[in-house]
Amino acid sequence: MATVDYSALDFKDILASLDGAVVTITINRPKQRNSINKNIIHELITAFNLCDRDDRVRAVILTADPTAPAFCSGADISGGWDLLWDEEAEKEGEHAHRDSGGTVSIAVSRCRKLTIAAVNGHAAGAGMTAFQLPFDFRFVWADAKLTFPFVRRGIPAEATSTYLLPRLLGHSRASSLLLSGSTLPPTSPLLTGLYHTILPTRDAVLPAARAFAEELAARTSMPAVAYTKALLQHPGDSIEENHMLDSGAIRKLGKAGDAEEGVRAFRERREPKFGNTLGGQREEWVPWWRRLDIAHLKSKL
Amino acid sequence: MATVDYSALDFKDILASLDGAVVTITINRPKQRNSINKNIIHELITAFNLCDRDDRVRAVILTADPTAPAFCSGADISGGWDLLWDEEAEKEGEHAHRDSGGTVSIAVSRCRKLTIAAVNGHAAGAGMTAFQLPFDFRFVWADAKLTFPFVRRGIPAEATSTYLLPRLLGHSRASSLLLSGSTLPPTSPLLTGLYHTILPTRDAVLPAARAFAEELAARTSMPAVAYTKALLQHPGDSIEENHMLDSGAIRKLGKAGDAEEGVRAFRERREPKFGNTLGGQREEWVPWWRRLDIAHLKSKL
């Protein structure tokens, strides 16, 4: 893969930049309350796919232009639900519809690097679901107003939130959140456990997320992270199957350079310097799970 | 379906009434500590099945006659375990036994309307399991004594609690609760997350649950709620499968009247008035999951 200059990519609704091993993606629609249009969906999927494959990248942060009050106010429905429908898919019939928020959730979830949502403002709809739930870590401003408003807008919960939210927090909180559509602060008992770190001011969110990302990027092994993420997402159907899967992952990585460096650093009481990437292992990256093909017939995604 | 007059139904052990779009079901056995007998099982299943199909009903509350100290003290075992066994099932052999608490859990769980347990007293056994765990929301009195006493009575945890409780709270708390049989207040760290709202007095529980139910009944779309509940219960086996399922649900509801009203109300900065019901969609209500047939051969349920 040719080296990408993230800042030079022709994005309209997001900004992206690589600093060290950390890519920061910024939602750049402050005049539209950082709402979601069709184009930003495609740009985010492109950006996360690039980060997944780029061996320089160890962590990806999603944040938003802070001149808008919202981190992300959800789909821009000022023009009605038209935004939802894709002309090509509609021609193929109702079964061809693919929820655009869900395509972002899947792209983030498939990114094998550490992913962090830096929620530096209010969040609603897909701004709570696709833009937060599939991430490994969530940082948030303490006074953010957060809501899953779907049942109050006449539509079911979207963007794979009925899959992700119960897994993250359990069904008790997930049902309370998705079925009430309440607006809550991150300190609400219903959201306990969702956020890795809650920051007192909007301005503090991105720096805290960056410092965290940089520390992890410097101290963790890229293949160890990727395999741990894969095992968390696809743990197998029983403890025995998980044992077979993690044994296989340990056998593979346990003889690689990063594991040797991990032990050396431990014995020498210093921080490790890991060099292994996913690039060298691309061919060997054979998932033990099967993926449903989500593309509709003429999909251009 | 003919219009039901809930108050006129010939129930012996429960009361039921429809007020606006909210049905309140009251356990009406205060002299027996609101304990469970065979008849109340059948009456509860009948009531939840009616609410599921009645297009006027948007939310169902289960509460108890407050003159007894218990919301529900569990199965009435003053006469031994005989209560458990069904004559017809026993004739068919041991495989025909169906736990009666579990039949209530399944009826509540299949009800497509919002369900709320208003736990205005102590709760034990099936009063903790069937009468609370399958509900979407639980409201409780802060001083209620709560217990899953099964292992201390010589029987395994019942009423699908080994399925529901780990899903609601995770396996760490579920194991602690079901394997210790401890008696705890709702503020115990082991119960954190189970209750949507904890009220300081017994008297405050039902009014709080009613106000909550009325607000949701007035502001949420019935089909959006039903589909969100179905997606939470049957999310699919992977994020990709969930994406296909919620995309299908959004395609279907996104072009219906409630979604149009949701957008209009959002643009006009007013509360929505939803009119869609499940009635018109009864034929189209094709679940994407298969149900095990739980009936035993001669079951009358």
Place this chain on the structure above:
Amino acid sequence: MATVDYSALDFKDILASLDGAVVTITINRPKQRNSINKNIIHELITAFNLCDRDDRVRAVILTADPTAPAFCSGADISGGWDLLWDEEAEKEGEHAHRDSGGTVSIAVSRCRKLTIAAVNGHAAGAGMTAFQLPFDFRFVWADAKLTFPFVRRGIPAEATSTYLLPRLLGHSRASSLLLSGSTLPPTSPLLTGLYHTILPTRDAVLPAARAFAEELAARTSMPAVAYTKALLQHPGDSIEENHMLDSGAIRKLGKAGDAEEGVRAFRERREPKFGNTLGGQREEWVPWWRRLDIAHLKSKL
């Protein structure tokens, strides 16, 4: 099965003793920081298998020699990762590798008695995973330093932790813990819900765990515990399947001596005295799930 004298067993790296109905297993490698070598793995598996089958045993506690600062400092990697590899398995090829921490996790998880980890010191690596996560209850010292350091050592999370931790706490906390490798106290919000009891001093951990184990051993039914554990681990794929499974378990145990004693004690307002064991039910112990065979070809486990 002949009666076992636990104290007389020829263990090198653990101690075991039976007191009443409670077996206490003590990690006995204080000079090696209670770290894990190949031998302790085999001894722990032997001990948990014995406790599973010994009808005298109702609860098993794992704790550590307190003269070391660590409850368990994880695998002893002072000699590199060689500890991981098994000569016999290596000859069979890379697919024969079985992670030794995982074999302990599975042995603990298959033990049908109540299991309690009494974490009376710091814990790292397999000391956090295999030695804590598969247990029914965890007691811990408030100042213990706890860490899942895998991604900082160059290897993926092991010992079935990617299966067990999300089930215990949900994916939000599990991802935060396994992907950051942070060192945390048990009071960290990321660990909320993992520990049944947090004790202020190291010395208080084992006595609290013992008192808890003795109370449960005296007051709970052995088959009721075993079936509840089995239902929690293998709840079925749907609420309907769980209903069939717990109905079967209740039909079986509901007519046994312990259930009769449970009702009698309840009516006589006294504590029950349960006498049923698993021994008499060994042949009838037919799990409703299938187990993957995890043995590699020439495995001696």
